[in-house]
């Protein structure tokens with residue numbers, strides 16, 4: 425194979441590796457964001473349990489005050505009893521006392537409900553705290569794995585870039601521009617091997633005279649697939665499979681026309 429083609433192939437090998445590394449690097453931010461989101465969700469769950477608990481504490485204080493203030497009223501009514509002069513006034517006062525005691529009973533019922541609810545929220549807070557710790561533990565490991573993978577990928581990227589810089593010095597600028605254009609058009613792969621007289625990338629037939637020209641040792645021309653326009657190269661088969669390749673090259677020169685890869 426001519427030197428230029430070999431250099432282009434080396435460049436393609438580096439480029440394919442670089443594409444893979446870049447694709448891996450592009451996935452890391454989402455992995456880290458997903459990990460953060462899982463921790464945030466566990467935290468939000470704990471916060472919600474704590475907020476609910478706080479609300480019951482506030483309600484409880486209010487009902488405790490209600491109980492106290494109604495009890496205070498009952499005491500005042502009872503103090504007034506000694507000054508009562510008529511039966512009617514006495515009955516009215518008794519009625520007030522009864523109403524206040526009903527209110528005390530109601531407030532104490534609500535207080536009890538809040539205490540039961542509070543125990544439930546205590547349990548929820550404890551469960552949320554345990555869940556948060558577990559999630560944080562798992563995500564810490566996950567995060568450090570992701571960071572290690574990213575550091576490795578960054579290193580591979582730097583190595584790949586250095587290798588590419590070396591590889592391109594072997595290739596004339598005009599040919600490099602040409603290569604880059606095909607790379608852009610074909611998702612990173614500009615070269616295709618000819619196998620069984622076909623373009624290894626798009627599968628279309630390569631004319632026998634083109635293959636013959638490619639096989640000439642003094643050939644310096646670059647050949648392209650007529651269909652997908654990739655630069656094509658030919659690797660001489662090993663001695664054992666040579667007869668098969670030779671007979672294959674005598675097959676008809678049916679020109680390919682349409683299919684694009």
Ligand SMILES: [Zn+2]
Pocket residue numbers: 616623624625626627628649650651652653654685
């Ligand atoms: Zn092709």
